[in-house]
Amino acid sequence: MVRVVLDTNIIISGILSATGASRAILNLVRHGQVEIVTSAVLLEELGDVLTRFMPRAAAIEIRRAIEELAYLVEPVTVLSVTSDPDDDHVLAAAVAGQATAVVTRDHHLLSLSSHEGIELLEPARALEVMRANTPDEAER
Numbered sequence: 001m002v003r004v005v006l007d008t009n010i011i012i013s014g015i016l017s018a019t020g021a022s023r024a025i026l027n028l029v030r031h032g033q034v035e036i037v038t039s040a041v042l043l044e045e046l047g048d049v050l051t052r053f054m055p056r057a058a059a060i061e062i063r064r065a066i067e068e069l070a071y072l073v074e075p076v077t078v079l080s081v082t083s084d085p086d087d088d089h090v091l092a093a094a095v096a097g098q099a100t101a102v103v104t105r106d107h108h109l110l111s112l113s114s115h116e117g118i119e120l121l122e123p124a125r126a127l128e129v130m131r132a133n134t135p136d137e138a139e140r
Helices: 008-016 021-030 040-050 056-069 085-096 123-132
Strands: 002-006 034-039 071-073 101-103 118-121
Touching (some): 002 008, 002 085, 008 021, 008 040, 021 034, 021 123, 034 040, 034 056, 034 085, 040 056, 040 085, 085 101, 101 123
Parallel strands (some): 002 034, 002 101, 034 071
């Protein structure tokens, strides 16, 4: 099974849009075909960002749902790899959770292309990889 970290921008996009690669990735997660990795720091960021787009109660419910679906890690070390400390937390979660990829639209992260053997992919490319490694029924 593919194990990935979904950057906050991917989760938000997948929730707010009924179509597109980010939504398709969330559908694969929901059907148990892709495993997501997250951390307390990333969940807190998700909750904060969600409240910009929806009522607080809905944001809390979505954050809890993601937490229940995810493999939760607590990185021991957060190295300074990028110019954005928030991005460093994404990478630390990926390393701690032994993710195969980070799915993001963040240019700071994408400019790395990989980190400690973990690919950094845009949603469309990540979806191609996921579809190549999961049964077709997962997308329904």
